[in-house]
Amino acid sequence: MTDSTSKHSNALAFLLSRSSTDHLVEPAPDKAQIAAILSAGLRAPDHGKMRPWRYIVVKGKHRRPFAELVTRAMKSVDPDVPQKKIEKRLHRFSEMPMIIALGMHIEPGGKIPVIEQEMSAAAGVMNVLNALHAEGFGGFWVTGEFADDPEFLATIGLNPPDRLAGFLFVGTPERAVREARRPDISDYMAFWKSEPVSFGAES
Structure with missing residues (x-):
């Protein structure tokens, strides 16, 4: 751990x-x-108690059929998708120890703006990633152009206006996770003093 x-x-x-x-x-x-x-994940901020979180857990023998749904959706969205990309996704979704599809139960006409419901769902995912870390597991958040395919969503139990925020790959880290180099916070924060602020990240 660094001195900071x-x-x-x-x-x-x-x-x-x-x-x-x-x-x-x-x-x-x-x-x-x-x-x-x-x-x-359910401890995330949730304005209006909209409870948008929907977690679909895929493991064991069900991973391969799920991976095949993914590749079918990829072809539906892009009939010209390269075979190499199909094979890569098929392998990844078949071999990951666990997959969590990150459903979002959204109410477009509800009392809370859609973006706040989406942010609550995303905040829930971050809580899940931290919880995985706390329990000694690892996680990786991915998405894909196929995630909006209506047939794919319906097959896994999500119907309009429900959507996906992507997927979490979950398991035990194969080796010690090297701490990722992060940007300096000084470029991403500023103290407001009665005039517009500026950020080093934008210079």
């Missing part, structure tokens, strides 16, 4: 140590573990 993080509380230092990885092997969380981990 060693000054923080254990909890904050832990959060600062999280990095994504798709180098994942068995074991994945068991039934009780994944239920507890996904419960962290």
Whole structure:
């Protein structure tokens, strides 16, 4: 741990140590573990108690059929998709120890703006990633152009206006996760002092 993080509380230092990885092997969380981990997603801010989170867990023998649904959706969206890309997705979705489809139950005509419902769903995913890290597992958030395919969504149990925020690949890191190099926070924060701020990231 770097000197900059060693000054923080254990909890904050832990959060600062999280990095994504798709180098994942068995074991994945068991039934009780994944239920507890996904419960962290339900602790996300949720204006209006819209509860948009829908987590579809895929594991074991069901991974291959799910991967085949993915590739079918890819071909539906783009009939000219390269075969190499099809094979890569088929392999990844078949071999990951666990996949979580990140459903969003959205109410377009509800009392809360759609973007706030989407942000609550995304905040839930971040909580899940942190919970995976806390329990010794790894996660990787991916999406794809096929994720909006109506037939794919219906086949996994999501019907309009429900949508997908992507997928989490879940398992045990194959090796120690190298801490990703992060940008300097000084480029992404500013103190407002009664006049417009500027950010180093935009210079």
